[in-house]
Amino acid sequence: MKMELNKEYVLALIAVVLGLLAGAILMMLTGNNPLQGYYFLIRGGLMSIERVGNTLATATPLIFTGLAVAFAFRTGLFNIGAAGQMLAGGLCATAIGLSFAWPKVILLPTAVLGALIAGALWGFVPGYLKSRFNVHEVVSSIMMNWIAYWTVYYVVPGYFKGPYLETESRKITEAASLKVAWLTKMFSGSYINLGFFLAVLAVIVIAFILNKTTLGYELKAVGFNRHAAEYAGIRSNRNIVISMMISGALAGLGGAAFYIGYASNIQIGVMPSQGFDGIAVSLLGANSPWGVFFAAVFFGLLHSGKGFMNAMTNIPPEIADSIIATIIYFAATSILIERCWDRLKKYLRGAK
Amino acid sequence: MSFVVEMLRIRKEFPGIVANDDITLQVKQGEIHALLGENGAGKSTLMSILFGLYQPDGGEIRIRGKQVEISNPNVANDLGIGMVHQHFKLVHNFTITENIILGIEPKRGLVVDKKAASAKIRELSEKYGLNVDPDAKIEDVSVGMQQRVEILKMLYRNADVLIFDEPTSVLTPQEIQELMKIMRNLIAEGKSIILITHKLKEIKAIADRCTVIRRGRLIGTVDVAETSEARMAEMMVGREVNFQVVKAPAKPGKVVLAVENLSVLNNRKVLGLKDFSLEVRAGEIVGVAGVDGNGQVELVEAITGMRRAESGKIMLNGKDITEASVRSRIKAGIAHIPEDRHKHGLILDYSMEDNIALKVYDEPPYSSRGLLNRNEIRRYAQTVIEEFDVRSGQGAISVARSLSGGNQQKAIVGRELAQNPELLIAVQPTRGLDVGAIEYIHRRLVEQRDKGKAVLLVSLELDEILSVSDRIAVINNGELVGIVQADETDENEIGLMMAGVKRGDIR
Structure with missing residues (x-):
């Protein structure tokens, strides 16, 4: 078991290295020095305490959506609806934040809880449809994405319109924000917010559920082999619904971390890219909670460093996105890498 | 030449x-x-x-x-x-x-x-x-x-x-x-x-x-x-083999399993099992003989609760379990060695201990208040592994996939028998196993019978049915053709019945 886990990490690392190599080649092709490029990319993400904070803040929603996708995947479900669940969660949190004038200790937890419930609801629908009518969750969760998208489109201008713009909500008050003064100060004015700690907590809770509880045992059993799970008396339909709800709740929390943490209002007409990036994070993190955490932080680093790289060199910021795309590509084809690895080992053994 | x-x-x-x-x-x-x-x-x-x-x-x-x-x-x-x-x-x-x-x-x-x-x-x-x-x-x-x-x-x-x-x-x-x-x-x-x-x-x-x-x-x-x-x-x-199953005459006791007029749909949504009745008593092995695809799957899945009964009744120790869930039937004492050990019997990506705990993980001492007790699970798995001589690379923590077919099957048999079930349903329990493992599993089935438990053996191997069972129920096209005493019949008669030729029920 341990051996195999190590192997998965090695494969993820190989994917990262290959992605970075591909990025280097792209930089060379565009006439730039890749070493310099990477130097500024990494500096941009880590050079000051503020930038470190921003890297973590960028990673926060990715940790949530990555966990959401990974968790559903362990039950054999492909939750492609993290974007919609994020929107539902973010809208709910924003709405609560804008509707009540409670003190922070009550308002903020209520808003976060609202996001969790809204996300869970958005996950429940595809889960229920799958268990009851065998509707494929990919189809229904994509539809749920668009339902969330248009709900925001309708609700925000109608009820929470900003003072100048029709296309975004009013700014939430400090009392409803995950940003807190002491943390902002500690990271010299960075975007980092309580969402990051929530994310770490979520990683720990999910790792606990998956490894230590009967629920996790059942969910994984259904994911690995639904027939055997049913043979053993595990009600797989019920587990599918629970898994999708937990997955949706995680993405909903990601929505809270993004819309009332990283940002301070919600815009209409934007499907949050973090929802889909979560799939990549989960893939690179080998669907394990801590793997997801590190993959998300790594992606956060690339995202937050690319602006600085662009400012200091002629390298376009899209290179960072290309690197991410390449890494995803290599992570997805890790079977290929594994096979090459095995062949190489065999060859080396033959040479001896 | x-x-x-x-x-x-x-x-x-x-x-x-x-x-x-x-x-x-x-x-x-x-x-x-x-x-x-x-x-x-x-x-x-x-x-x-x-x-x-x-x-x-x-x-x-x-x-x-x-x-x-x-x-x-x-x-x-x-x-x-x-x-x-x-x-x-x-x-x-x-x-x-x-x-x-x-x-x-x-x-x-x-x-x-x-x-x-x-x-x-x-x-x-x-x-x-x-x-x-x-x-x-x-x-x-x-x-x-x-x-x-x-x-x-x-x-x-x-x-x-x-x-x-x-x-x-x-x-x-x-x-x-x-x-x-x-x-x-x-x-x-x-x-x-x-x-x-x-x-x-x-x-x-x-x-x-x-x-x-x-x-x-x-x-x-x-x-x-x-x-x-x-x-x-x-x-x-690679060694000498003993073909004969050694067993004393059966001493049947009370009825453990009673299937009454059971009808079940197959995957194509037509009746795969029609008006089927069968009794299995404590201390006997009843074999179900038939050509593949004649209702055996439907019968077994209906008894274990994996498939709904259209009509008819299933009684376990006098209690009606027709509508009971899979889990409650397991807890009531039905063990099931499934036909396809990779599809139903094991979660191949789980460790052996998790597989052996598959039917007990939800009860103390293996878990309490939703938390697994890993130590107890391991201890339990190790006793089963030892008793049933399951050989694997790393014992309880080996991944099930890494075991040989014979050892996988022994682990399943071990898991099912460790529950000390009232009724054991064994479907093709020796499929794809080497002769040594077959001997072993047959001995275990007979042992179970001699402990006064009921055993239902479903197999496509006529030799297995004839040598292990005490009574044989022959199934054709979802219907019971007849029930015969194993020591009063032969391959030829069973063969004819498997083809649907009726014969007086000589129960």
């Missing part, structure tokens, strides 16, 4: 395993050559190489003395090699003619010339005594007939080396007799046959020579007439 097929020093590796290691198989013109080995010995790999599905890593193939490279099944076809697969590849709503000409349709202008094809098929059918009606639809004919269609497909393509892959596993004893007659006709007409099997009796009955392989290695080629079944078994397994 000329060889029609020669596979010389064939080697084939898969990641982590050598499936064929230096195997030589030489088939003479006009003989029936058996290829004998346990499941996983490398028979299928070897034949797949001959049929062009795999490329060998070493060695050479000669057909009629000429060295060839068989890069795909079409090349094999052109060389006159045909394969009758274990699972037929037929289009059910096509006629026999349409199935046979599929892919090589004779044309007259723009239309398919079915008439000519049909005439040719009729002629072939008569020549080899196949008795096939070219215009019948596949869905309307018996399994034995479908197999003959597969044979005709090969003959139509002018194959003269025919590979039969476990051809008897889907047939009744009478159909097996017929198949053997057909095989003799084929030989008489100058064809050569390679027969893949692990059934010694059939080899003894029909084959001329026999090549034995074990764990990817060639053990030897023998003349069947000069070799005893015991000797061949020994070559196959």
